[in-house]
Every structure is written in C-alpha cells, then in structure tokens.
Amino acid sequence: MLNIGVIGYGFIGKVHVQHYISNENVGKVIIADPLEVNRKSAEKIGFKTYESFEDMLNSEKLDAVSICTPHYTHRDITLRVMDFKIPILLEKPVATSREEIRELIEKGERLNIKVMVAHSLRFSDTFRLAKRLIEDKEIGNVLFIIGKYLAFKDYNQYPKWKTTKKEAWGGTLFRDGIHIVDAIVWFSGKRITSVKGLPLNLLFDTEVEDTFLGTINFQDGSIAQLSMSSITKGFEQIGLEVYGTKGSIKVNNDELILYKEDDTPKYIKPAIGASDFWKNQIDHFVDCVINNKEPLVTLREAEKTMEAIFMLYESAEGL
Numbered sequence: 061m062l063n064i065g066v067i068g069y070g071f072i073g074k075v076h077v078q079h080y081i082s083n084e085n086v087g088k089v090i091i092a093d094p095l096e097v098n099r100k101s102a103e104k105i106g107f108k109t110y111e112s113f114e115d116m117l118n119s120e121k122l123d124a125v126s127i128c129t130p131h132y133t134h135r136d137i138t139l140r141v142m143d144f145k146i147p148i149l150l151e152k153p154v155a156t157s158r159e160e161i162r163e164l165i166e167k168g169e170r171l172n173i174k175v176m177v178a179h180s181l182r183f184s185d186t187f188r189l190a191k192r193l194i195e196d197k198e199i200g201n202v203l204f205i206i207g208k209y210l211a212f213k214d215y216n217q218y219p220k221w222k223t224t225k226k227e228a229w230g231g232t233l234f235r236d237g238i239h240i241v242d243a244i245v246w247f248s249g250k251r252i253t254s255v256k257g258l259p260l261n262l263l264f265d266t267e268v269e270d271t272f273l274g275t276i277n278f279q280d281g282s283i284a285q286l287s288m289s290s291i292t293k294g295f296e297q298i299g300l301e302v303y304g305t306k307g308s309i310k311v312n313n314d315e316l317i318l319y320k321e322d323d324t325p326k327y328i329k330p331a332i333g334a335s336d337f338w339k340n341q342i343d344h345f346v347d348c349v350i351n352n353k354e355p356l357v358t359l360r361e362a363e364k365t366m367e368a369i370f371m372l373y374e375s376a377e378g379l
C-alpha cells in the first residue's frame with residue numbers, strides 16, 4: 061500500500077486526494093498546505109496535515125507525492141521533493157520558463173526520479189480513442205485542427221494568484237487552454253514551425269489574459285487554430301475538431317464522432333462515453349509507481365507542449 065503526500069489542498073488537490081483514497085493500492089494520504097482554512101477542512105474529514113511540505117516530507121515515510129500548488133511554486137517545490145527521491149505527479153503547467161523545465165528534467169533524470177505531468181485530457185477515453193484513430197490513419201493525413209477551450213471563469217471569484225502575472229504567469233491559455241494545446245501537440249506529433257498568438261482582456265481587467273486566439277503551423281503544412289476564453293457564458297466547449305484527407309473527428313470528453321469517406325461517407329459514433337480523466341490519471345500514476353512503469357506523460361513530453369505555449373506568448377510580444 062502506498063503512502064501519498066498531496067502538496068496543495070485547493071481545487072485540484074482535493075480532486076487528487078479523492079481519487080487516491082478510492083484507489084485500492086493507496087493506504088494513507090497526508091496533506092500539506094500553508095493555508096489554515098484548507099488544513100482545517102482536510103482535518104475535519106480525518107486527514108493528517110502539515111503547514112509545510114518540507115516538514116511533511118521529513119516526518120512521514122511517503123512513497124509518492126502530488127504537487128497541486130500555484131504555477132510559480134512548481135519549480136522550487138518539485139526540485140525540493142526530488143531530494144527525497146520519490147515519484148512525483150506534477151500539475152500542469154510544469155513551470156514558468158524553458159530554463160525551469162530544463163532544470164526539472166536535468167535533476168529528475170540525474171536522480172532517476174519518476175515524474176508524471178497532469179495533462180489530464182490524455183487520460184480521457186474519448187481523447188485516447190481520437191489519438192488512436194489519427195495514428196491508424198482513419199482520417200488520412202491531418203490537415204487542419206480547431207481547438208477550443210471556452211468555459212466561463214469568474215476571475216473576480218478566483219484565488220488572487222490566478223490573476224497575477226508573477227504567480228500565475230499566464231491566463232486562459234496557460235491555465236486552461238494548455239490542455240487543448242497539449243492534445244494538439246500529442247495528436248499531431250509533428251514539429252512546430254511557427255505560431256501566432258493574440259492574448260486579450262475582453263472582460264476582466266487583470267494582468268493575465270481572459271481570452272487567447274492563435275494558430276500553430278506544423279512542419280508538414282498542417283495548421284491548428286485555437287480559441288481559448290474564460291469570458292464565454294452559456295456554451296462551454298472544450299474539445300477539438302480534426303480534419304484529415306479522408307475524414308474528420310470531433311471530440312470532447314463526452315463523445316467522439318468520426319466522419320469517414322469510404323465507399324459511402326458515414327458518421328460513426330463509437331460506444332464510448334464520458335470518462336473521469338482525473339480518476340484515470342491518478343490510477344495510472346499509482347500503477348506506474350507500484351509497477352515501476354514509465355508514465356504516459358513525462359517531463360520531456362510536457363516540454364513539447366510548453367514549447368508551443370511559450371512560442372504562442374512570445375509571438376504576441378510587442379503587439
């Protein structure tokens with residue numbers, strides 16, 4: 061049975077904890093969070109907590125940890141946890157600069173630490189099927205992808221850190237749209253040749269953007285178009301359309317529709333429905349720890365997605 065430490069007990073830390081405790085291979089879950097109110101809410105339902113993650117690491121015999129803290133803390137906390145030589149499930153975005161990511165990769169590989177990154181859509185059943193269909197050339201060669209992360213997020217109700225440049229680094233693209241950029245990079249597998257990005261503040265007067273539009277050009281001539289926004293009320297759309305030479309795929313976490321031009325064109329709706337990608341992600345991490353497997357999303361894999369993200373922001377500098 062694994063003893064797990066969860067560092068950061070905010071929105072996603074609670075999700076990690078919930079899925080660890082329902083995993084049959086997990087014994088104790090212990091929580092570290094500097095915020096007293098969050099520790100109290102964890103203690104109320106029976107968890108042992110620490111104010112400092114370092115005290116938790118020094119005092120408990122942990123087999124693995126999840127890092128679920130604000131973006132600006134990821135580098136420092138991850139490097140410190142690596143000193144304890146235990147596997148890490150690190151929330152996205154892994155860090156806030158290319159240099160920080162290189163540091164994490166260098167130390168992780170030098171000390172042979174297993175680090176998995178929580179690019180959660182890779183654990184969605186429908187997204188995994190889409191990846192397989194694209195790899196199997198069911199839609200021929202990919203020409204054009206449209207990726208959307210449109211979900212209203214009230215920045216006025218957010219924890220302060222999510223709206224500041226220093227602590228969040230970026231807004232809707234860095235925090236949410238990254239899931240879609242990750243899926244695009246994963247589905248395409250091609251080298252990025254150029255990008256164009258347009259960060260906007262359409263509704264919230266914050267240091268980080270509430271909307272991000274962009275394009276990503278790939279080496280084989282294919283292109284992806286991005287629409288990310290936190291101001292879109294009423295119609296939440298988190299998914300992709302992938303148009304190929306022989307068909308198309310429309311995918312979100314609820315369903316996948318494949319359009320194929322065989323002898324007779326047809327729409328196919330595989331019998332696959334919504335999956336709990338957060339649960340699948342935790343179960344995969346536990347499996348990797350117990351059976352010493354390579355995680356599906358390593359730091360090197362996440363680095364490719366982060367490169368696209370940094371290129372998108374850089375392309376907009378000086379606009």
Ligand SMILES: NC(=O)c1ccc[n+]([C@@H]2O[C@H](COP(=O)([O-])OP(=O)(O)OC[C@H]3O[C@@H](n4cnc5c(N)ncnc54)[C@H](O)[C@@H]3O)[C@@H](O)[C@H]2O)c1
Nearest residue numbers: 068069070071072092093094095128129151152178180219
């Ligand atoms: N994979 C996903 O689908 C998904 C979804 C939501 C958030 N996230 C990511 O998870 C991370 C956290 O986001 P959130 O929405 O849970 O934020 P949050 O503000 O709700 O929670 C962050 C928690 O970290 C704690 N914290 C801050 N510094 C700490 C430290 N040094 N040690 C321990 N705890 C510390 C805070 O007190 C807070 O409780 C971010 O990287 C975010 O992008 C991922």
